Amino acid sequence: MRRRTAAAGGAAAVGVCVLGLLALGPGGLTGDTTDGAGPRAGRAGPGAPPSPDADSAVRAAQRAVDRDPKDPVAWSGLAQAEIERARTTLDTGRLDAAGKALRRSLALRPEDNYAAVTGKGQLANARHEFTEGRAYGLRGTRMAPERPGGYGVLADAEIQLGHYRAARTAVQRMLDLAPTAAAYSRAAYDLETHGRVRDAAVALRRAERSAETPGETAFAQARLGELAWSQGEVVRAQRHFRRAVRVVPGHPYGASGLARVHAAHGRTDRALALYDRLAARTPLPQFLAEATELRLAEHPGGQRGKRVGAGQHAALEAQLKMVRDQGGTVDPHLALYEADHGDPGRAVGLLRDEWKRSRGVIVADALGWALHRAGHDEEALTYARQAARTGWKSALFRYHRGAIEHALGRPEADRHLGQALALNPHFSPYHAPKAVKMLGGRESAACARVCPGKTQDGPGRDAQARGAEKGDHS
Numbered sequence: 001m002r003r004r005t006a007a008a009g010g011a012a013a014v015g016v017c018v019l020g021l022l023a024l025g026p027g028g029l030t031g032d033t034t035d036g037a038g039p040r041a042g043r044a045g046p047g048a049p050p051s052p053d054a055d056s057a058v059r060a061a062q063r064a065v066d067r068d069p070k071d072p073v074a075w076s077g078l079a080q081a082e083i084e085r086a087r088t089t090l091d092t093g094r095l096d097a098a099g100k101a102l103r104r105s106l107a108l109r110p111e112d113n114y115a116a117v118t119g120k121g122q123l124a125n126a127r128h129e130f131t132e133g134r135a136y137g138l139r140g141t142r143m144a145p146e147r148p149g150g151y152g153v154l155a156d157a158e159i160q161l162g163h164y165r166a167a168r169t170a171v172q173r174m175l176d177l178a179p180t181a182a183a184y185s186r187a188a189y190d191l192e193t194h195g196r197v198r199d200a201a202v203a204l205r206r207a208e209r210s211a212e213t214p215g216e217t218a219f220a221q222a223r224l225g226e227l228a229w230s231q232g233e234v235v236r237a238q239r240h241f242r243r244a245v246r247v248v249p250g251h252p253y254g255a256s257g258l259a260r261v262h263a264a265h266g267r268t269d270r271a272l273a274l275y276d277r278l279a280a281r282t283p284l285p286q287f288l289a290e291a292t293e294l295r296l297a298e299h300p301g302g303q304r305g306k307r308v309g310a311g312q313h314a315a316l317e318a319q320l321k322m323v324r325d326q327g328g329t330v331d332p333h334l335a336l337y338e339a340d341h342g343d344p345g346r347a348v349g350l351l352r353d354e355w356k357r358s359r360g361v362i363v364a365d366a367l368g369w370a371l372h373r374a375g376h377d378e379e380a381l382t383y384a385r386q387a388a389r390t391g392w393k394s395a396l397f398r399y400h401r402g403a404i405e406h407a408l409g410r411p412e413a414d415r416h417l418g419q420a421l422a423l424n425p426h427f428s429p430y431h432a433p434k435a436v437k438m439l440g441g442r443e444s445a446a447c448a449r450v451c452p453g454k455t456q457d458g459p460g461r462d463a464q465a466r467g468a469e470k471g472d473h474s
Contacts, residue, residue: 057081065101075105076115083122098123114144121153125160128329128357133157137170148178155186162359164193164390181207181216188223192230193361195391201227218248225257230393232424234264252282256290263294264426279312285319285334288312292337293430317342323350330354332366339366340430344373361387361397369400377407395420395427399435406438414439 061078068074079101086094102123105116121136134157140150151174158167168190174183184207191200201224208220225240238261244254255278262271275291291312316337323330330350339347347370354363368383384401402416417435425432 054081054085054087058085070108072105072109072113073115075101075108076113076119079105079119079123080115083119083126086126095123095126112143114140114147114149117143118149118153121150121157125153125156128160128354130157130160130358134161141170141173146177148174148180148183151177152182152186155190159189159193160358160360162361164190179206179210181210181212181220184210185219185223192227193390193392195393197227197231197393214247218244218251218254221247222251222253222257225254229257229260229426230395230424232395232422232426234261234426237261250281252278252284252287256287260290260426263429268294268298275312279315283312283315285316285331285337288316288319289333289337292316292341293428296341297429297433320346327353329357332362335366336369339370339373344370344375348374348376361390361392365394365397365400368404372400372404372407377404380404381408393423395423396431398423399427399431402435403438 058078058081061074061081064071064074065078079098082094082098082101086092086098098119102116102119105119106113109116117136118140121133121140124130124133124136133153137150137152137154137157140147141154144150151170155167155170155174158164158170171183171186171190175187184203188200188203188207191197191203204220204224204227208217208224211217211220221240221244225237225244228234228237228240237257241254241257241261244251245258248254255274259271259274259278262268262274271294272291275287275294278287279291316334319331319334320338320342323334324346330353332351332354335347335351335354338344338350348367351363351367351370355367364383365387368380368387371377371380371383381401381404384397384404387397388401398416399420402413402418402420405413405416417439420427420435421432421439
């Protein structure tokens with residue numbers, strides 16, 4: 001019992017800190033971080049394991065500060081390195097260290113301190129203070145309109161605020177100035193959010209070709225895997241996830257993707273073993289929730305599944321308790337877990353608070369689902385429609401909307417449930433069977449109406465992916 005409690009406590013600490021770190025954006029740091037001097041932090045993708053590049057950057061930055069403690073550029077370089085290490089190690093204490101370094105830099109040079117301004121913007125975004133992040137992004141772009149860093153900060157904030165057109169403008173400007181992996185990754189996220197999956201894949205392949213670190217390469221491969229997975233292309237997804245973990249052994253998003261692939265192929269024991277190793281090393285809410293729901297899908301009665309995965313369930317509960325006790329940001333995966341397996345009313349409260357900070361479609365979808373689980377279906381539908389406003393081809397979004405409409409007796413429910421299964425019949429081992437049940441076993445017909453010419457079952461999709469791979473040399 002003592003070991004389980006300690007593990008849950010550690011998981012809670014990691015889970016809470018990652019909530020803000022996810023806001024750093026799909027490409028990590030902006031590639032314009034130091035005023036032309038001092039060390040650059042490596043730009044591994046979000047959720048990467050502890051990075052030797054990031055650790056060495058912090059050591060180099062600290063040496064620069066020790067050599068000249070009155071150099072504002074050295075202090076801003078240390079802040080940037082600490083932010084990067086915070087993102088790769090998921091240690092929120094590094095953000096506090098970054099804040100102190102930025103304050104020192106600004107005290108030494110209150111005016112025309114571009115690196116400190118963009119650093120303050122990254123720090124604000126990491127803490128889900130997106131309005132403040134946007135202000136620093138705008139300040140940076142006005143201070144140095146020819147430099148890309150401010151546009152990266154601005155794009156990340158605008159996306160989280162739900163200002164997608166403004167975010168796209170900032171990303172495009174960043175691409176024009178510096179077509180780096182960071183810029184291409186942000187472009188890919190924007191394109192995917194707007195339903196342009198093929199274009200997003202092109203952007204990610206360019207991000208991979210532009211990569212300067214193993215972390216950037218692994219991030220691009222993991223995101224390519226996620227794109228393929230989102231469209232039900234299991235074999236293609238597996239190939240990209242494998243590449244990610246080859247480049248960066250243990251890459252968490254590559255590993256979680258492979259766990260989902262194993263589950264889709266019926267290799268549940270292998271999937272759960274992989275999840276267990278991943279959760280022990282990087283206990284993010286997404287990984288813990290995926291593992292728990294896979295166990296619950298294997299044991300539909302519910303309690304046995306929770307007992308088998310008691311450690312991960314306890315870790316999720318500990319993270320939820322910390323969020324409730326301390327306030328602040330909430331990871332949508334954590335809130336969805338609370339809505340489905342805990343107290344839906346509390347999930348609604350957490351997500352209403354998050355909606356005040358972030359008006360993006362991910363939060364809209366999660367809030368809509370929590371409202372549905374709490375029995376407020378009419379209001380839930382308004383948020384499900386908000387989540388659909390960009391055209392993101394997300395099976396989970398479509399399922400959530402279809403289930404809400406099903407509860408309301410709306411005729412369009414079958415269409416959205418069918419779209420979810422057509423996009424990816426493996427989107428959730430826990431929820432996909434519920435979609436089939438709501439359709440009364442008519443999921444194949446629904447798929448045929450939504451996507452004529454596509455095969456809904458896994459083997460058919462895999463055959464399509466294998467055929468596509470022959471001509472894919474990315």
